[in-house]
Amino acid sequence: MPPKKRARGRPVKPTAEHGESCADDITEEAVNPKRKTSNAKGSVKNKADAPADKILHSFWLMKSEPESRFENGIDVKFGIEDLKALPNQTGCWDGVRNYQARNFMRDMKVGQQAFFYHSNCKEPGIAGLMKIVKEAYVDHTQFDKKDAHYDASSKQDNPKWSMVDVQFERMLRRFIPLSELKKMHLQHKAKGGALKDMALFTRARLSVQPLTREEFDFVLSLEDKEPL
Secondary structure (H helix, E strand, C coil), X not given: CCCEECCCCCECEECCCCCEECCCCCCHHHHCCCCCCCCCCCCCCCHHHCCCCCCCCCEEEEEECCCCCEECCEEXXXXXXXXXXXXXXXXXXXXXXXXXXXXXXXHCXXXXXXXXXXXXXXXXXXXXXEXXXXXXXXXXXXHCCCCCCCCCCCECCECCCEEEEEEEEEXXXXXXXXXXXXXXXXXXXXXXXXXXXXXXXXXXXXXXXXXXHHHHHHHHHHHHCCCC
16 A cells, blocks of 8 residues: 555645635634643643744745655655645645744744745755745644644644645745755854844754744845855
């Protein structure tokens, strides 16, 4: 039998709302729960849920794996070519299981742009651009016992995890590898520059990261320049 595929990249179904939704079997209580705060163990409040002074971001970097890797018999591969191949080139960005990354997704607005970053592969880096077409809603994979990202501690009436829908915009004119971005980051950190505080290096483990306009514009400008 062929390996099972994860839900990320599942074709979305048109709705009357802006964007589209991957999930059509979520209860109303799950979609609009009374927000509670918890950490990964569900025992104490998670400070990231309610920051005192919230910074609003408009640009993002989102990581996904373009090469096959199996979790519980499920292939979690999802690269930018997989997004391009979906109907309407649109899919749900599920499986995020980090509170800060989840909170960043909850901040996303329709029309905002994100870099599609290839991670955990032979050559990590930025492959292309996508846009947010549906704002955060309940990630149905947390309730699916057969999914690689099932979370037994998450409840239908108080779901922990969210996802957004994204749509492919275009490939970058050239792939921008992590190695080049790191060189730029180190230069800018030493002498000043747009990438001196880039989350890709200051919060490297996050799969969903915010970008300032300055960072976004600088990285995008690299596609028309010769590699370092």
